[in-house]
Amino acid sequence: MTIKNVKDLNKIRKTSLATQKKHPKKVLVCCGTGCIANGALKIVDSVRDGLEKRNLKDVTVEILKETGCHGFCELGPLVIIEPQETFYTKVKPKHIEDILDKSFLDNEVIEPLLFTNPVDGSKITKYNDISFFKHQQRIALRNLGKISAHDMNEYIGVDGYQALAKVLFEMTPDEVIGEVTKSGLRGRGGGGFSAGRKWKICKDIKADKHYVICNGDEGDPGAFMDRSIMEGDPHGVLEGMMIAAYAIGAKEGYIYVRDEYPLAVKHLEKAILDCERTGLLGENILGSDFSFTIKIARGAGAFVCGESSALMKSVAGEVGEPRAKYVRSVVKGLYDEPTVLNNVETLVNVPTIIRKGADWYSSIGTKKSTGTQVFSLVGKVRNTGLIEVPMGITLREIIFDIGGGILDDRPFKAVQTGGPSGGCIPESMLDLPVDFDSLTEVGSMMGSGGLIVMDDKTCIVDIAKYFLEFLVEESCGKCTPCCEGLYQLLKIVERICAGKGVEADIEKMERLSENIMLGSLCGLGKSGPNPLMSTLKYFKDEYIAHIKDKKCPAGVCPELITYEILDNCTGCMACIPACGYDAIEGKKKEVHVITQDKCTKCGACYAVCNFDSILVS
């Protein structure tokens, strides 16, 4: 059917809500990329078969929901039974019969599939009782895991496109901009620039065309919130774009999505098609004067395309080299026209801000960083996944309350934020309230919200090397300080990791870093030395250990460590085939020996040993 006006929209909403009411019992299967990797699609099939067997085939659509990501990917596939909110983890197809009979048709709980509290080993039944979810406040992720990601009617059922209707018929573009500005919403892509002010600048420029681009080129390694949002709530992204377009007077929009995110592309394509078919995209949307179309531009794998001018070149089908931005892209962007570029997370917040008001939104978070932020909490932490929390929460709360602490109870060493442009934050700053400005102050940045937790087995110099390797690989090669300077920084760090560093290297790196930051053309180079600089600032000891003592305290850098087998070796022979270099010899039930000349220090033996018999020193 077509949605010609607000009345049509409300009719669908009513029907959708009525259906929900009629079928309160539901089976929600998480179909985010993580859960699919763990076999969620097979679960969906099993549930479908199971429902058919129980003569519920006709209402499968109402009962079985293929939802977006819950963020708790490590425990996937996840199944939730509504209305009880029973939360099952690591579900296998063989469990489905039981789940349907006992949990869905009856009110029983299948204990073995419940979440185990890592702290005390107790079982937790309800979704919202799990500390991972309990401390969250979901605005950007509001629909993830709740509705079928590809069903437009369900989105409309949860107040979808109401904000669009509100701006089109009750607000002028200036009022929309005013509201978004007042809400204090800042760009979630990294820069943290006020979204409302950006829109205002763009709108005020007289031009033939204005563009809205949604940046879904989540290039920061370690962050995947944009992916989950695009996959799990594509209509939320579209509605945010439409509101932005109405506010600045754009008729065309693009979503730039990484090609590595095939499911996100698929869901967005479906959502756009649904909107076009029903008239939510196209001419005279909902009977208003507002017309808007959205195209998908697939990125092709270049971190530098997160930089606005490079992204816009990529959208135009060119090489993604940034240009110097003395004229900003909001003034002269795609095809040299004024362009608003916001990232996925920023835009998906907009509909809620419009519906609930700027005052409501700005009451959340801190004064200068309002609202919530989605973090991808990953690395050496117990509960890894996507979380959404109010700004101003401390790192300690995130890592220890939500994340459940460090994996294997090892000591916490650092948390890396902001991806390759950010930095490492040490333990002494765990009580830092997290917002845009506080992170920048300590030499890191919010970036897109990746939080990578590191324990004592993570070598900080190796991390610096890792990010430099990444940046050298991803530098576009246009400007000298970034292309050559980062390369030389990497060479110095490589030398240090190999035990060939000298003390003067530290000062050399600091000076070179400063010049790279001063001289580089775009953000990639300007912030490229951040991971190195922040680790130099907070973990100088570890650099000194590498340089002076020729030791890697974390036991990571191959040239500075040795592997030895201890006497408690049970002679299980697991390490022998794991070693790809024939460096381990030994007989069954006898202590094995490593031939040091052959050992490449790859760590495979350490990884497979179940008896802690391998010593790294």
Added chain:
Amino acid sequence: MIHITINGKVVQAKDGEMLLTVIRREQIDIPTLCHHEAVEPSGACRLCMVEITKPSWDGWCDYVTSCLYPAEDGLIVNTHAPKVNELRSSILDMFLARHPKSPEIRQLAAEYGVMKTQFEEVVDGDNCILCGICTRICDTMGFKAISMVGRGHGKEVAPPLNMAPAACVGCLSCAKNCPTNYIEYNMKNGGLTIWKKDFEMIACTECGATTITKEFAEYLSVNRDIPFDYFEKCDACHRKELAGTMGRIANWDREARS
């Protein structure tokens, strides 16, 4: 006209004209390696960076590439601020590490006091500094025969698919404007080879001298509406021809008068 201050001296400039243009007009020497007036500035080499400020900026300074920064009224520019000088020598040091054999780079680096690089020299480094002057000129001239290939540290200038570029006419503009004379070409026996492509030079019908390739002449003739026979003689023989024609007319005149 607007006024800006460069190194303490107030100078006039056109609104929106790039700072580098103004600086060069004032005969102030700042180095560039990626700048050519025939093409749009790209801001790649970063050597032309200068320190700018304004009285209203409260002591705050910015560092910008002068080739890309438009002049604004009241701007105060320092072309040799300490930070800028340090940046330049650092960049030249990076260049020197990458292209230790290039005489042009060595000379420029020496001018900034960098005699030997403090960084790790790139083994088997070539002399291409990836300034993109060649590719940008080729684009501007309309051939678009060569381009940047790859990215980052492994980037290079190359013809498409690393094969003789169909769109190249052998105008040699890429090679002649390369700041490090990296692009090789070979001209002998009335032929030219560049980018692995062979060309035939047009030989003057009078004296046999060569000026441009047949392909280039054909391109100009077709696309620029120039009769092809213009290209068949060299400039010296054309002048001789003109002298002959004018001479004949003058001689008639002379004879008619006498």
Added chain:
Amino acid sequence: MKHNFDNLNLIFDKYPKTQESLIAVLQDIQKEYQYLPCEALEQTSEVLDVPLSKVFSVSTFYNSFSLTAKGDKVIKICTGTACHIRGAKLLQDQLENHLSIKAGETTEDMKFTLEVVACVGACAMAPVVVVGEKYHGSVKVSKVKKLVKAK
């Protein structure tokens, strides 16, 4: 290698014939042939009216594209930060050793291509290896050989 290029027109027909479509067209070609054959690049240049040099630049700039033929199965080791911390390097070492190729190379029998890629966005399941289209999370050293056997 000989290919049937008839399918190219199906790809071209999906998009407007402008430079804006270039990356999308190249992505489809990459999907179809697992790499970008020269002939396909030449045709793309002609059909979209984009100079061949620009097509070549774009083809070599972005990570998604490859100019050499790949094996039947592409194994991608995610080296995002989360995976790096949880041992992606070790997996790379094991896979390289096992397949006797380095990352970026293809086995002689053209069965496997090994690649390291920046984040695939499945950080919560680190370390991740993608074999063909299938994601494998929390990959352990002991599972590596199975990954390569998996059909």
Added chain:
Amino acid sequence: MNKRFIVKPELCTGCRSCELACSFTHAIDGVRSLTRINPIDGGFKDLWVPVTCLQCDDAACIKSCLVNALKRNPVTGAVELNHEVCVNCMACVAACPFGCAILDTQTNLIVKCDLCGGDPACAHFCPTKALVWELIKKAVKKTG
């Protein structure tokens, strides 16, 4: 500008003062430039033709320049070459049917007559008035 450059071969003695004047006027950093004007033997007894750019209306050199380095000066009417923009592709040298864009092999720059920006030095120094820079009105009167 209401002046024009007139060449009168019948008055030329081939003394080459014009060449010297041109060369010195266009010197760069004290290095003399290649002359843009050449008295060439006209093929008849005692007849020299000072050959220089005719500043053609439909100039082949301008058409041949793919980087817009050649532009007509609206004041003097001369076609001027901007060396900063020129990429030395030799198109103009090859295209000029009168051979008046020339490569200066000393400096590797292409040179052509620019009427010295409105006051041609050669005319100043021509001892026999074979080269004249004169008001158009006057010229019209004379011929008319």
